[in-house]
Amino acid sequence: MTTPTDYLASLDAWKLRRLTNLKAPNGWLNIIGRYWLELGSVTVGTATDNDIVLTAGPAHVGTVTEDETGVTFTPADGGAPKRLALSKNKPPQFDVDSLLLEVTTMNGENALRVRDKLSDGPSNFPGIEYFPAEPSWRIVADWVPFEQELTVNTSHNIPTDVVATHKAVFTHEGKTYELIATHGTPAAPQFVIRDLTSKDSTYGACRFVYGEDVTDSTIVLDFNKAINPPCAFTEHAVCPLPPPQNVLPFRIEAGEKRVEMP
Incomplete structure (x- = not known):
C-alpha cells in the first residue's frame, strides 16, 4: 500500500476526475x-x-x-x-x-x-460531499471464484439476470463478510452495496464500489471510493440494486455522501 500522504493525494486526484466525468458531455448531469x-x-x-x-x-x-x-x-x-x-x-x-x-x-x-x-445542469451542480478519507477503509479481500446466476432488481423495478463469477471475502471488526460482484468483469468488477449509512447520510438505494488491483486470489475494496449510482443524479438512469448478500449490517462512513440535486 502507498504511504498515507501519497494515498490521500491520489484520492484527491480521483475525486477531481470523478467530478469532471460527471460534468462531461456524456456524464449524468445533462x-x-x-x-x-x-x-x-x-x-x-x-x-x-x-x-x-x-x-x-x-x-x-x-x-x-x-x-x-x-x-x-x-x-x-x-x-x-x-x-x-x-x-x-x-x-x-x-x-x-x-x-x-x-x-x-x-x-x-x-x-x-x-x-x-x-444544459446548465453541470454548471449548477453543487458538488459531492465525502466522508473524511480513512486509509483503513482500503481493504485487501480474498477474491474467490463463485459462479451463480442471480436476478437483481433495478431502480425502475426492472429485474435483470446476471452471472456472478467471484466474491470478495473480508473481515471487519472480527467478522467475515462477502460481497458479490454482480457487474463488470473478473478483472474490473463492480459491487453494488448498501450499508447502514443509507438510512441517514448516503444514497438510500445503493452505492457502487469498483474492485482494484485484482489478482488471482486478492482484490482491493477501497470504500473511500464508494460512489453514488447514476440514478442519484437523474431520474433517466436505470441502476442495479444490491443483492441481499451485499446489504451490510454496519456503517461504512467512507466515500460519497448523499447528493442534493438542484
Whole structure:
C-alpha cells in the first residue's frame, strides 16, 4: 500500500476526475430524457409534431427505427441513415446539433437516452460531499471464484439476470463478510452495496464500489471510493440494486455522501 500522504493525494486526484466525468458531455448531469423503443419508427425533436417531444435541441432531430435485428437512426437533415451497433456495456452514441443521443439495451429492450450538451445542469451542480478519507477503509479481500446466476432488481423495478463469477471475502471488526460482484468483469468488477449509512447520510438505494488491483486470489475494496449510482443524479438512469448478500449490517462512513440535486 502507498504511504498515507501519497494515498490521500491520489484520492484527491480521483475525486477531481470523478467530478469532471460527471460534468462531461456524456456524464449524468445533462440528461433530458429516456424513451423506450418498440418495433417501428418514431420521430424525435422539440416540435410538437414529433412522436418523442424533447425539451431542447432542433425542432426535428430525426427518425429512430427499431426492427427485429436492430436500430437505425435517420437524420432529419437528409443525411444517410446510420445503423447502430447495439451493446449492453457500451451503448452507441451520436451527436445531432447540441444533443448527444445513445441507445441503451437492457434485457433485450432498447431505449433512446438524450443529453443536452448546452444544459446548465453541470454548471449548477453543487458538488459531492465525502466522508473524511480513512486509509483503513482500503481493504485487501480474498477474491474467490463463485459462479451463480442471480436476478437483481433495478431502480425502475426492472429485474435483470446476471452471472456472478467471484466474491470478495473480508473481515471487519472480527467478522467475515462477502460481497458479490454482480457487474463488470473478473478483472474490473463492480459491487453494488448498501450499508447502514443509507438510512441517514448516503444514497438510500445503493452505492457502487469498483474492485482494484485484482489478482488471482486478492482484490482491493477501497470504500473511500464508494460512489453514488447514476440514478442519484437523474431520474433517466436505470441502476442495479444490491443483492441481499451485499446489504451490510454496519456503517461504512467512507466515500460519497448523499447528493442534493438542484
